Amino acid sequence: MNSSSFSRRIVGAPPDDRTRLFPCIIAAVLLFGLVHVLCAAPTTEVRVTKYAPDGTTVLNETTVSYQWMEANLPVYGDGLTHYYHQGPVFVDDKEGQWDVNETSNFKDHGAVKGTNVKDLCELVRGMDAGDEVMIKATDGYHVEFGYENVYHPLPRQGPIVVTWYNGEETLVGERHGVGYPPDYFVGMRLVFFADTSVNSEGKHVFGNNDMRAVMPADKIHLFDELYPSTNGYTVKWIDEVRIYTDGYHGPEGVLAKSMEEKALSQETTPQKSPLLLFTCSGGIVLAFLLAWRRSS
Secondary structure (H helix, E strand, O other): OOHHHHHHHHHHOOHHHHHOOHHHHHHHHHHHHHHHHHHOOOOOEEEEEEEOOOOOOEEEEEEEEHHHHHHHOOOEOOOOOOEEEEOOOOOOOOOHHHOOOOOOOEEEOOOEEEEEHHHHHHOOOOOOOOOEEEEEEOOOEEEEEEHHHHHOOOOOOOOEEEEEEEOOOOOOOOOOOOEOOOOOOOOOEEEEOOOOOOOOOOOEEEOHHHHHHHOOHHHOOEEOOOEEOHHHHOOEOEEEEEEEOOOOOOOOEEOOHHHHHHHHHOOOOOOHHHHHHHHHHHHHHHHHHHHHHHHO
């Protein structure tokens, strides 16, 4: 059957025949929703791992919950003070894109509290000069930072914090949820706790020009590979902190499947989410196929 005859069949079918397609549509929507929810759910614990120079041999590791972090490590933030990053500034002038005076496109990340990445690194013997730390999300997205930015940040950058609590919702822009995960539904999230020294409004903004001042050139984040944007650092749904001895040498942005498999092979605790994902997905796909067959 060619595409035109198929189209005529659907358009010309009586209502009861067309109705048979509804289960197919519903199954497809459910499958998409299931994948999205399982891959983008709030996280409540983080696995911290230190790797040898080969990038795969585990030297030390631990897994901690946000409850443990709050009870046992220094807490950053007071649940009242809002912290901001800056999105891209869409002007043609290259210098203007850095927005030296921090005037536009602030991204309010809420009145957050959390744990310094440095303190998490110290749970697995810490970082040394030349090492890099990766902050990874459940969907595979990740960013990396060097020793100096983690251990000796300038005030205009501030500590790099894994946030697990939001005390107040934002008034504009992206919603984050209030409280702890899962109510804080973008948590755990990475936020820079910049001071107010370079912001004329007295806001805690880690701006694009701040990034230019404190980050090595190869760590500067560009939106669409063109526009500086510190908001690209704000990884949400963090599930791993990885220290790479002598630096990380893999792909940027989203981990290659081979590297994910190597990391997972080091774990001693089975992961439940992938099994649930494949089982549920398989069931929905089967229902989709059966419904489609009946409608044919």
